Amino acid sequence: MPRQFIQKFLTKNKFIAYALAVCFLIVTILLGISIGTVSVPVLSIIHIIGSNLFPFLSIGEMDAMHETIVISIRLPRVILAGLVGAALAIAGAAFQGLLRNPLADPYTLGVSSGASVGAVMTLFFHISIPFIGSFTLPLLSVFCAFITIMIVLAFARKIDRSMRVETIILTGIIFSSFLGAVISLMIALTGEELRQIIGWLLGSVSMRGWDYIKIFLPFFVLGAAILAFNGKELNAMSFGEERAQHLGVNVAKRKMIVLLAGSILTGAAVAVSGTIGFVGLVIPHLTRLIWGPDHTHLLPLSILTGSGFLILADLVARTIISPVELPIGVITALIGAPVFAVILMKRRSERSG
Amino acid sequence: MKEVDKMLECKRLTGGYSGDPILKDISFQVGEGELFGILGPNGSGKTTLLKMISGILPIKEGSILLNKSPLSQYSTKELAKMVAVLSQHSSQAFSYTVKETVSLGRYAHQNGWFQSWIEEDEEIVQRVMFQTGVASFEKKPIQELSGGERQRVFLAQALAQEPAVLLLDEPTNHLDLSYQKELLDLLKQWTKEKGLTVISIFHDLNLASLYCDRLLLLDNGSININEVPNDVLRKEKIKEVFGTDVERQYHPKEPVPQMVLLPGWKMPVTTEVHSIDIHPSMLQFTKSHIALQAPLPLRTMSSGVVGAGTGWHQTFVNRHVDKDYHCDDFRSDMLDFLKNHQFDPSTTVGMMTAVILEDVSYRFIEDDGYSVLVVVTAGVGNAVDASMSDSHKFELVPGTINTWIFVNGELTEEAFIQSIMIATEAKVKVMEHEQVMDPVTGTVATGTSTDSILVASTQKGEKLEFAGSITPLGKSISKGVYECTRESVQKSRKRFKS
Known part of the structure; x- marks a missing residue:
């Protein structure tokens, strides 16, 4: 089997994995900044970013319009897309390992919908918690995301103690539909313009600017760091909770930590970009397929690949039927839903075969 | 049993899943280096007992002393260094390689934030993979292995924990005849040479009789008898607990009893009964x-x-x-x-x-x-x-x-x-x-x-x-x-x- 051979060869060479993932990310960043109604040459991009990072080194003149486009519009957009993609991918990878479920991701588990409820509440009722100001939005989203995942898992366990893959996903879908209805109800009650809200719900990273990056970054760093330090535990837990406990993992504690970190990442991502589905499904799946399931590498690689993937998806979303901009969630769903179907079919044939 | 030798002691143990306790008033001791078998019909509480000893299920009443300290005083990691478990079923959602799977057994021994993999860990993993015969396919994904091979991989994982006590739930379940014997020979050898304490659930009374030092016969959550195989494997005991007729024989080469089943199926009685008589x-x-x-x-x-x-x-x-x-x-x-x-x-x-x-x-x-x-x-x-x-x-x-x-x-x-x-x-x-x-x-x-x-x-x-x-x-x-x-x-x- 050639694929197996490649997989074996690649799992040995983790350095190559990281090198390739970093290259992919850099290329997508450059493409994301370069392509648009006004095209910016790659060299100018490097020049502009370089001189902005290190002003004292500034050499030569640059196009002022290019600088504005890069610094104020495209760079923050690309960075936000990258961060959101990374957050969703690592959260998905963690949920999958924890639940031993290759179909789990923030979207299919209903966590994204939970976070949306929190975000919509904050946005449309103009809630602002004193002292934390602009962090109200992500905090409430994170809170709702965490509540949702806890309820979904408790509910799934109630139905089926063994927590089969399909049971969890079905529970997630039930909660997604219900929470979706709650959101629609809130929107109807506030009487806002529907098109704008649906656009937000399908996810977008446009016109967010640097402010959103500042809001999002602390959550991302916290969540990703927690998960990255739990790679070994996730490896153990993907053999089952009892097995993990026998191996010495404090399952009750670690499980909570992972769920919390996943909620932080998802909640914050939804707060800044809406619900973007399937990133957390597709990226860990592909990464695992190529580089193996070891979470100590799967998680960091998912961050790199996930951010590159969402930058690319955003690029396609805004250029494919330009000047009209598609919600980014449309692109990820177009790719993700078929992948979901393929994984499901593969599982079925594995079980019957 | 001498006080110093005691590795595990259960005192008046009661508990199980929520609701009615499955185990009632269980007391027994297992000495260091003993191969201790747990027998009993389905639903008699064997697995529940094992799960309580391994810390998965809470103890409702009574206590378990491991190496003379209560189980509750061990942290999960400390417990994993003392007790390893080989369960009957292992789920594997993702295709880890054999070596990755075995290496997880070192989890409890690794410390610090970065949990560095030191030479000792590598040596132990290589050794247990060799001992269990899985080293030859260490790079294979476990999902591609047969049931027996997979069982040996998980045994290697348990051994990589370097436990003092090994708990096994029907370890020979997926193994064919030669591997059953090999596994039990290996376990017996380790109990004698390294002082490993093995507590194992058996379905096969004869295997248990051949290899165990002592047997605990569970009947509906209570201990029926806890003795050497010769005293436990008696016709009346087996009939009483398992509700089926057996005959007892001796193993031709070992001084242990073997139980044989008596099939309920009989030749249909011919009209002329004497036709089968010797004449x-x-x-x-x-x-x-x-x-x-x-x-x-x-x-x-x-x-x-x-x-x-x-x-x-x-x-x-x-x-x-x-x-x-x-x-x-x-x-x-x-x-x-x-x-x-x-x-x-x-x-x-x-x-x-x-x-x-x-x-x-x-x-x-x-x-x-x-x-x-x-x-x-x-x-x-x-x-x-x-x-x-x-x-x-x-x-x-x-x-x-x-x-x-x-x-x-x-x-x-x-x-x-x-x-x-x-x-x-x-x-x-x-x-x-x-x-x-x-x-x-x-x-x-x-x-x-x-x-x-x-x-x-x-x-x-x-x-x-x-x-x-x-x-x-x-x-x-x-x-x-x-x-x-x-x-x-x-x-x-x-x-x-x-």
Whole structure:
């Protein structure tokens, strides 16, 4: 089997994995900044970013319009897309390992919908918690995301103690539909313009600017760091909770930590970009397929690949039927839903075969 | 058990899943280096007990002491360094390689934020992979392995934890015969050499009996008995706990009991029950042999050339050989003889004699509920007084008394042995009454140097527990053997004189 051979060869060479993932990310960043109604040459991009990072080194003149486009519009957009993609991918990878479920991701588990409820509440009722100001939005989203995942898992366990893959996903879908209805109800009650809200719900990273990056970054760093330090535990837990406990993992504690970190990442991502589905499904799946399931590498690689993937998806979303901009969630769903179907079919044939 | 040796102690343990406790008032101890088996029917609480010892299920009442400290005082990591578990089922959602899977066993031993992999870890992982025979496919994804291979990978993972106590839930479940033996041999060796304590659930009573130092028999959440296998594996105990009839035997090579199942399925009863009885009409006489082909296999105890010992045999052959017959490998010669005459050697008891087969004598004795067929060929060419057999040089010469005793009835093992005793006594009496002399010592002989005996029973019909000289069966046998032997000796002597 050639694929197996490649997989074996690649799992040995983790350095190559990281090198390739970093290259992919850099290329997508450059493409994301370069392509648009006004095209910016790659060299100018490097020049502009370089001189902005290190002003004292500034050499030569640059196009002022290019600088504005890069610094104020495209760079923050690309960075936000990258961060959101990374957050969703690592959260998905963690949920999958924890639940031993290759179909789990923030979207299919209903966590994204939970976070949306929190975000919509904050946005449309103009809630602002004193002292934390602009962090109200992500905090409430994170809170709702965490509540949702806890309820979904408790509910799934109630139905089926063994927590089969399909049971969890079905529970997630039930909660997604219900929470979706709650959101629609809130929107109807506030009487806002529907098109704008649906656009937000399908996810977008446009016109967010640097402010959103500042809001999002602390959550991302916290969540990703927690998960990255739990790679070994996730490896153990993907053999089952009892097995993990026998191996010495404090399952009750670690499980909570992972769920919390996943909620932080998802909640914050939804707060800044809406619900973007399937990133957390597709990226860990592909990464695992190529580089193996070891979470100590799967998680960091998912961050790199996930951010590159969402930058690319955003690029396609805004250029494919330009000047009209598609919600980014449309692109990820177009790719993700078929992948979901393929994984499901593969599982079925594995079980019957 | 000495206080110092105690590795695990359960005191008045009660608990299980929420609701009604599955285990009630369980107390037992396991010593260091013991291989301790847990037996019991499905639902008796075996797995629950194991899960409580491994810290998965909470203890409702009572306590578990591990290495003299309560289980609750161990952190999950500390416990994993002491106790490793090999469960019956392992889920694997993702295709980790064998080595990645085994390496996870080192989790509890790694410290610090970065949990660095040191040389010692690598050495241990390599060693346990070698010991369990999984090293050769260490790079394979576990999802591609067979059930048995996967089980060994998880055993390697458990061993990589370097535990003092290994808990196993039916470890041989997915393994084929040779790996069952290998795994248990390995575990036994580790208990003896490294002092590893093994506590294992067994479904197979005989495997447990062969390998365990002690057995705990659980019955509906309580301890029925906790003793050495010889005391636990008793017919009545097994019947009481498992609710099925078994027979107990001893292992042919090891001093341990083995339980055998008694199938509930029986041959449909034919209209004529006696049709399966052994009857003189079944005897076939030819110049070269006397044979009896039974309609069903008979339980036998015999000292023939082939088919000796205890067993089940369907064909019985007494072969005539020449007086000067001399063959170094008489056994394979006999096998060839059987094959040439279309007898299946695997179901045949075969004897040899130099006696002219026309001198055979047989009796069919019927009594209340049973019957006995005795067939004797006797020649006293090399009669021996057994009480003075020191004076004889041993030579395998066929001048022989061959005795067959067929019983239509069910004999116990005692009855088999008593039948042989009584037949021998009857034969000795014939020697005396016929004044058969030992030519070397000049005293009355007790038999010949190469006598053989066969006791075979249909194991159907009347249950005959004893065959001593005062029991009806004993009387029938002694009468039959005495008369037949005497008659046969007389015939053969007459031929000799004429």
